[in-house]
Amino acid sequence: MxxxxxxxxxxxxxxxxxxxxxxxxxxxxxxxxxxxxxxxxxxxxxxxxxxxxxxxxxxxxxxxxxxxxxxxxxxxxxxxxxxxxxxxxxxxxxxxxxxxxxxxxxxxxxxxxxxxxxxxxxxxxxxxxxxxxxxxxxxxxxxxxxxxxxxxxxxxxxxxxxxxxxxxxxxxxxxxxxxxxxxxxPGGKTIAVLPFANMSTSQDNEFFCDGITEEIINALAKIKQLKVTSRTSSFFFKNKNIPITQIAKELNVSTILEGSVRIAGQMIRITAQLIQAEDDFHFWSETWDRKLENIFEIQDEISLAIADKLREQFGHFEIQEHLIERQTDNFDAYELSLKAKFHFNKWNADDMQIAIPLYEKALELDPDHTTSLVGLADCYGFMATTGFWPFEEAWGKAEQLTKKALELNPRLTGGLYQLANFSFFISFDYKKALDLTLKALEIQPNYVDARQFLSFLYIIAGKKDAAEKQLEIALGIDPLSPETLFFNAYFHYMIEDFEKSLELLDKCLAQNEKNIPAHSIKCYCMLKLGQYDEALNYYEKKVPEDIVVQADKLGITALAYAFKKDTTNTKKYLDILLQKAAKPEGFREQSFLFLMYAVTGDFDKAFDWIKEALENKASFLFFHFADPMVKPIKNDPRYFQFQHLIFGEDFPNEKKGLKKALLDKTTTAEFTNKLIKHIKEQQPFLDSNLTLRTLASQIEIHPNQLSWLLNESMGKNFSEFINHYRVEKFKALSKDPDKSHITLIGLAYESGFNSKTVFNTYFKKETGLTPKQFLKLQEKK
Structure with missing residues (x-):
C-alpha cells in the first residue's frame, strides 16, 4: 500500500x-x-x-x-x-x-x-x-x-x-x-587583504610588498563601518596554497583582496583584484604603473579605489578624502622603516635588535617620521615587557618617542595605544590607560591591539561582560593571531574556565613556545585545578631556559606550596619573596605577596601589600587584583575600597557614532529627482566603467552623500541601482527588431554590462528568470 x-x-x-x-x-x-x-x-x-x-x-x-x-x-x-x-x-x-x-x-x-x-x-x-x-x-x-x-x-x-x-x-x-x-x-562589509606577491626579480623586495599590504590594511581599517581582518591573521596565509573560499571561511569575511608588486629600477607596478569569496568571483581588478617616489599617492589611490568598489557592491559607508597621507619626503627613511617593521613583525628579541638600528637610521634621515618614532617605541615596549631590556630604561625610551610622535600627530592611534601601555605599566594609572585605549578605538575601531588591550583592562577590573564583548570583536578582526589567542585564554582563566584556558594556552604555545605570559597563566590554571606538583616542576621541564622570568618562577613555586598546605616550604619561599620585594626592582614579587597572603588567609597582610604596591606603582598588582586565586578576599569590605581606588567606579564606554542622515528631507527629494532624471535622459549606466564617484560628480553631489541617498533613502547599493537600469535596457533592446542579429551577451554589453557573470546574476535577481528563459517567454508572446 x-x-x-x-x-x-x-x-x-x-x-x-x-x-x-x-x-x-x-x-x-x-x-x-x-x-x-x-x-x-x-x-x-x-x-x-x-x-x-x-x-x-x-x-x-x-x-x-x-x-x-x-x-x-x-x-x-x-x-x-x-x-x-x-x-x-x-x-x-x-x-x-x-x-x-x-x-x-x-x-x-x-x-x-x-x-x-x-x-x-x-x-x-x-x-x-x-x-x-x-x-x-x-x-x-x-x-x-x-x-x-x-x-x-x-x-x-x-x-x-x-x-x-x-x-x-x-x-x-x-x-x-x-x-x-x-x-x-560574514556580513557584506568584511574584507581580508592577503599579502601581495613579490613579482620582482629580487627577493630582497619582499619587505616592500609586505609594507604595501600592511599600509592598505591600515588604510581600510580607518573606515569605521568596514570590518578589516588584521595583519597577523591575513599574513598567516602568506606563501600558502589554500583556496580563496577556504581562507574566507577561516577569516569569516565576504571579500578577499589579493595583488602583486613588481619593482624595476625607479618604477613600480601594483596589481590588485577583489574576489567575492562565496563563489570565487573576481568582480574588480586594476593595475597601476607609477614612479616609486610616488608610493604614498599610489597606496592612497589603491585604498580609495578598493573602498569605492566595496561600497558600490555592499552598501553605504563614508570614505575620507584620503586614507593614506604622505609619511615623509625622504624615500630612504620610508624604506628603512619598512625593513624595520619586517623584522619587528617576527616578534622575537633577535629581530628586535635588527629593527631598532633600522628605525634609528630612518630617524636620522627624518627625525619627524612618526611611523619610525612609534615603531621604535614598540620595539622598546616589547623588550621591556619580555625582560630583554631593563624595564624602566626601555619604557622611558618608549615614552619619549611616543610623546614626540603624538606632538606631531595627536590622532596617531599607534602612539595613543603605546601611551596607554606606558600609563598602565609605568605610571600605574589605570583610568588614563583606559581613556587612551578608548580614544585610539574611537579613531580606528579595527585597531586589534587596542581591542585586545581593552578586553584585558576590563577583565582585570572584574568587568567580565565588557571584556568578553571586546574579545569577540578582536577575534572577529584577528581570529588567527597568537596574541588574540592568548588574550582569549587569559579571559577564560579569569572567568574560572580553567580547562578551556589550558586548551587555548596549549594552542598558543604550539605557535610560540617562548610566549612568556602563556607559561605563567598555564601554571595558574594548574594551581586552580589542584595540579600542584605539575606547577612546581613546570618551569624546570617545560619553559625554555632563556625566557624564564625568575620572579614568576619563584611566585608560582611559593603559591604551589601554599595550596599544598606545606607550611615549611610555604614559609621558606614566602621569606624569599619578602627579601626580593624589598629591592627597587621587586615589583613582580610584591604582586605575588598579595596573592600569597590572600591564598593563606592572612588578609591584613594582603591589604598591606596592596598599599605597598600602590605606593611603589607596581603595575603587576593590576594583573592579580581580580585573580581567581584571591576569591576568598573579595568579600572583605577593604577589597571594594581598593577596587574603587585602583579602577574607579564608573567605566567610560566606547563612543558609538549615531546613524545620521547626510541630507535633509528636502535635499533628499531634490537629489532623488535629479538622479532619476539624469539616469533616464543621459543613460550613464551604459558606461561599463561607471563608478559611484563619477555619477556623483555628474549630478554635483558628494560621493558619501550619493552613497547614503542610494542605500538609506532608495534602499539599493550602487551596483543594484545601476544594474537595474542595465537590465531594463537589455529587455528593451531584446524587443528591438533591429537588434535581432546581436547575440545575448552582445546585448548585455550594449546595455552597460562588462561581465557575463554579473549580467546573469543581476538579471535573475531582477526578473527571477535567466536571460534565455526571458527571451523564450518573449518569443511566445
Whole structure:
C-alpha cells in the first residue's frame, strides 16, 4: 500500500533537554522525573496554544503550529515554567523555531522546515529560544515579543544562510556569540587583504610588498563601518596554497583582496583584484604603473579605489578624502622603516635588535617620521615587557618617542595605544590607560591591539561582560593571531574556565613556545585545578631556559606550596619573596605577596601589600587584583575600597557614532529627482566603467552623500541601482527588431554590462528568470 503524503506550511518547534544523556547515566530516577515534568508542561502548553505534538524523543520533541505567533508564545511559556524554580528542579531546555515546508506521511515527518528548526535549536543554549528570520517576520507587529539579531548562519544541507534571532523577553536567556555553535556567515562589509606577491626579480623586495599590504590594511581599517581582518591573521596565509573560499571561511569575511608588486629600477607596478569569496568571483581588478617616489599617492589611490568598489557592491559607508597621507619626503627613511617593521613583525628579541638600528637610521634621515618614532617605541615596549631590556630604561625610551610622535600627530592611534601601555605599566594609572585605549578605538575601531588591550583592562577590573564583548570583536578582526589567542585564554582563566584556558594556552604555545605570559597563566590554571606538583616542576621541564622570568618562577613555586598546605616550604619561599620585594626592582614579587597572603588567609597582610604596591606603582598588582586565586578576599569590605581606588567606579564606554542622515528631507527629494532624471535622459549606466564617484560628480553631489541617498533613502547599493537600469535596457533592446542579429551577451554589453557573470546574476535577481528563459517567454508572446 502506498504511503500517503501531505505537504503543508507550518511553524515547526524543536526542543532538547541539555545534558539529558549524561543525567540518565548518572541518575536514572532523576532523569525520568525531569522527562515527566518536561512532557507534562509541554502537553499542557501545546493544548493552550493550539500546537500539535508530532514526536517525543528521549530528551526532545518535535511539534508544529499553524501560527508562528502561537508557536513563539508557547515556547516562551514552556521556558519560563521549566526555568522558574531556579534550582535543582529547573530543566535546561533549548528551543528552535522555523516556518517552512513539511511533509506528513503515515510513518514520518520531514522537510526543510523540520531540518532548519532542528539546526537552529542545536546551536542554542539552555533557557534560550532561537527563531529563524521567517518566524521573526511574523512577529513584527507583536509588541509583547522582543528579539535580538544574532547573525546569518550556514547550516548543513541548507543552501542559503539563515537569519537567526533570539527571543529576548524577560526570563528568556540570550546566548552570547561565543556560545553559539553554528557557523556564522560574514556580513557584506568584511574584507581580508592577503599579502601581495613579490613579482620582482629580487627577493630582497619582499619587505616592500609586505609594507604595501600592511599600509592598505591600515588604510581600510580607518573606515569605521568596514570590518578589516588584521595583519597577523591575513599574513598567516602568506606563501600558502589554500583556496580563496577556504581562507574566507577561516577569516569569516565576504571579500578577499589579493595583488602583486613588481619593482624595476625607479618604477613600480601594483596589481590588485577583489574576489567575492562565496563563489570565487573576481568582480574588480586594476593595475597601476607609477614612479616609486610616488608610493604614498599610489597606496592612497589603491585604498580609495578598493573602498569605492566595496561600497558600490555592499552598501553605504563614508570614505575620507584620503586614507593614506604622505609619511615623509625622504624615500630612504620610508624604506628603512619598512625593513624595520619586517623584522619587528617576527616578534622575537633577535629581530628586535635588527629593527631598532633600522628605525634609528630612518630617524636620522627624518627625525619627524612618526611611523619610525612609534615603531621604535614598540620595539622598546616589547623588550621591556619580555625582560630583554631593563624595564624602566626601555619604557622611558618608549615614552619619549611616543610623546614626540603624538606632538606631531595627536590622532596617531599607534602612539595613543603605546601611551596607554606606558600609563598602565609605568605610571600605574589605570583610568588614563583606559581613556587612551578608548580614544585610539574611537579613531580606528579595527585597531586589534587596542581591542585586545581593552578586553584585558576590563577583565582585570572584574568587568567580565565588557571584556568578553571586546574579545569577540578582536577575534572577529584577528581570529588567527597568537596574541588574540592568548588574550582569549587569559579571559577564560579569569572567568574560572580553567580547562578551556589550558586548551587555548596549549594552542598558543604550539605557535610560540617562548610566549612568556602563556607559561605563567598555564601554571595558574594548574594551581586552580589542584595540579600542584605539575606547577612546581613546570618551569624546570617545560619553559625554555632563556625566557624564564625568575620572579614568576619563584611566585608560582611559593603559591604551589601554599595550596599544598606545606607550611615549611610555604614559609621558606614566602621569606624569599619578602627579601626580593624589598629591592627597587621587586615589583613582580610584591604582586605575588598579595596573592600569597590572600591564598593563606592572612588578609591584613594582603591589604598591606596592596598599599605597598600602590605606593611603589607596581603595575603587576593590576594583573592579580581580580585573580581567581584571591576569591576568598573579595568579600572583605577593604577589597571594594581598593577596587574603587585602583579602577574607579564608573567605566567610560566606547563612543558609538549615531546613524545620521547626510541630507535633509528636502535635499533628499531634490537629489532623488535629479538622479532619476539624469539616469533616464543621459543613460550613464551604459558606461561599463561607471563608478559611484563619477555619477556623483555628474549630478554635483558628494560621493558619501550619493552613497547614503542610494542605500538609506532608495534602499539599493550602487551596483543594484545601476544594474537595474542595465537590465531594463537589455529587455528593451531584446524587443528591438533591429537588434535581432546581436547575440545575448552582445546585448548585455550594449546595455552597460562588462561581465557575463554579473549580467546573469543581476538579471535573475531582477526578473527571477535567466536571460534565455526571458527571451523564450518573449518569443511566445
Amino acid at each position: 502506498e504511503d500517503k503524503k501531505v505537504r503543508q506550511l507550518a511553524a515547526v518547534m524543536f526542543t532538547d533537554i541539555v545534558g539529558y544523556t549524561a543525567l540518565m547515566q548518572q541518575d536514572e530516577t532523576k532523569a525520568l522525573k525531569v522527562r515527566k515534568k518536561h512532557r507534562s508542561v509541554f502537553q499542557k502548553q501545546h493544548e493552550l496554544h493550539h500546537g500539535k505534538i508530532i514526536q517525543y524523543y528521549g530528551d526532545g520533541t518535535l511539534s508544529v503550529f499553524k501560527s508562528a505567533i502561537e508557536a513563539t508564545n508557547c515556547a516562551i511559556a514552556i521556558q519560563k515554567l521549566l526555568q522558574e524554580e531556579d534550582g535543582t528542579d529547573a530543566i535546561p531546555l533549548r528551543i528552535g523555531l522555523h516556518i517552512g515546508d513539511i511533509v506528513f506521511s503515515e510513518t514520518e515527518v520531514y522537510g526543510d522546515g523540520v531540518n532548519i528548526a532542528s539546526r537552529i535549536e542545536s546551536m542554542g543554549i539552555s533557557g534560550a529560544i532561537l527563531v529563524s528570520g521567517k518566524v521573526k517576520d511574523e512577529l513584527k507587529n507583536q509588541p509583547s515579543i522582543s528579539t535580538n539579531f544574532l547573525g546569518n548562519f550556514e547550516f548543513k544541507n541548507v543552501s542559503d544562510p539563515i537569519q537567526v534571532f533570539a527571543i529576548s523577553n524577560d526570563g528568556i536567556k540570550i546566548p552570547k556569540k561565543s556560545q553559539l555553535k553554528g557557523k556564522q556567515q
